[in-house]
Amino acid sequence: MKNINKFSDETKTVHAGCSNISEGSVVPPIYQTSTFKFQSADHGARLFSGKEQGYIYTRMLNPTVKAFEDAVAVLENGHKSLACGSGMAAIHTIFATLLQSGDHVICSEAVYGPTNTLLNTVMAKFGVEVDFVDTSNLNAIMHAFRDNTKVVYIETPGNPTLVISDIEKISAITKAKDVKLVVDNTFLSPILQKPLDIGADIVMHSLTKYLNGHADVVGGIVVVNNEDDYQLFRKTLNQIGGVQDPFNSFLVHRGLKTLSLRIERHCHNAMIVATFLENHKNIKWVRYPGLKSHPQHNIAKKQMKDSGGMIAFEIEGGLRAGEIFMDNLNLCQLAVSLGGVETLIQHPASMTHASMSQKQRLKSNITDGLVRLSVGIENVDDIINDLENALSSMHFI
Ligand SMILES: *Cc1c(COP(=O)(O)O)cnc(C)c1O
Numbered sequence: 071m072k073n074i075n076k077f078s079d080e081t082k083t084v085h086a087g088c089s090n091i092s093e094g095s096v097v098p099p100i101y102q103t104s105t106f107k108f109q110s111a112d113h114g115a116r117l118f119s120g121k122e123q124g125y126i127y128t129r130m131l132n133p134t135v136k137a138f139e140d141a142v143a144v145l146e147n148g149h150k151s152l153a154c155g156s157g158m159a160a161i162h163t164i165f166a167t168l169l170q171s172g173d174h175v176i177c178s179e180a181v182y183g184p185t186n187t188l189l190n191t192v193m194a195k196f197g198v199e200v201d202f203v204d205t206s207n208l209n210a211i212m213h214a215f216r217d218n219t220k221v222v223y224i225e226t227p228g229n230p231t232l233v234i235s236d237i238e239k240i241s242a243i244t245k246a247k248d249v250k251l252v253v254d255n256t257f258l259s260p261i262l263q264k265p266l267d268i269g270a271d272i273v274m275h276s277l278t279k280y281l282n283g284h285a286d287v288v289g290g291i292v293v294v295n296n297e298d299d300y301q302l303f304r305k306t307l308n309q310i311g312g313v314q315d316p317f318n319s320f321l322v323h324r325g326l327k328t329l330s331l332r333i334e335r336h337c338h339n340a341m342i343v344a345t346f347l348e349n350h351k352n353i354k355w356v357r358y359p360g361l362k363s364h365p366q367h368n369i370a371k372k373q374m375k376d377s378g379g380m381i382a383f384e385i386e387g388g389l390r391a392g393e394i395f396m397d398n399l400n401l402c403q404l405a406v407s408l409g410g411v412e413t414l415i416q417h418p419a420s421m422t423h424a425s426m427s428q429k430q431r432l433k434s435n436i437t438d439g440l441v442r443l444s445v446g447i448e449n450v451d452d453i454i455n456d457l458e459n460a461l462s463s464m465h466f467i
Pocket residue numbers: 156157158159182185225229254256257275276277278279288289290
């Protein structure tokens with residue numbers, strides 16, 4: 071197919087990365103091989119020197135993985151992308167590429183728990199400094215800048231509080247300061263938000279979530295917007311070795327084909343569920359970007375096509391009430407992760423964000439009673455009935 075970039079996202083999700091495949095197969099076959107034969111000693115030498123393009127060894131690149139990388143780059147309007155063995159491998163690849171000892175990072179305080187821990191432990195061990203700030207507040211970002219700041223890393227909407235940072239305005243600051251702006255786009259997917267179009271330099275995803283969508287693969291991806299960055303990142307990834315394998319790339323590429331359909335249903339269901347929760351007497355507060363009560367509702371409307379499938383809320387009665395509520399659910403499953411077809415619910419303070427101290431959590435507004443819901447694509451009435459039943463089982467508290 072020619073000119074894939076001129077099509078809409080619904081068409082891109084189906085076709086991207088599926089052209090130029092050998093033997094005319096409609097989807098990329100799984101090249102389940104660790105290495106590739108050279109036609110001659112000279113051919114091998116030319117591939118290694120970069121004088122000729124081709125496959126050498128699967129850690130360096132594999133055709134099944136490349137087809138999938140092409141597809142995500144097309145959807146993010148990026149130049150190229152690099153598939154990694156997990157979202158955390160992707161984040162580590164980004165930091166290991168862009169930073170060296172003595173450099174400083176400004177990171178969203180509402181961020182995936184292990185991202186916070188990676189910066190505070192592994193990266194700190196190698197002499198990288200970090201400040202976690204409320205990146206929905208442009209002044210807070212400005213104040214955090216130091217002479218050695220090299221990267222601003224934002225997650226928007228942030229995990230798990232769904233606080234939203236203004237990508238375009240932050241990119242104006244990072245461009246003026248000549249530092250890289252990295253956006254974790256996991257919570258929305260490129261169907262709902264394209265950070266590279268509004269000023270970000272690098273985008274990452276945990277593929278484990280919406281892009282795969284079926285809760286059966288762990289993976290990550292880095293999307294870059296120019297060839298120089300691509301070469302730098304590819305070198306680091308090749309050395310660190312945290313690559314995606316061909317079979318998992320095949321699975322995520324298959325999941326990607328239904329991404330726009332799934333996202334449509336996630337958004338539809340989540341808006342109804344968020345409205346239901348906001349009107350329920352036993353719910354203290356709800357955060358969902360589509361609700362007018364969300365503090366950055368207007369920024370959400372500006373930079374996001376729709377509001378996504380993630381909701382945070384707190385039940386009256388705090389942590390104990392939350393536990394009883396979660397134990398009384400039947401359809402909604404108690405599990406970490408998100409973005410799959412099934413509705414999942416979890417408790418950040420004791421689960422995804424347990425690796426942060428309570429002090430750090432409270433600074434990031436992760437109260438002990440906060441519950442995070444990843445709304446699936448089931449029938450929305452079934453989801454609401456399940457929530458309603460569990461909430462009504464709590465009258466004795
Ligand atoms: C899950 C997640 C990650 C990490 O991805 P893994 O695939 O679990 O390594 C990073 N950022 C966000 C927002 C996530 O939800």
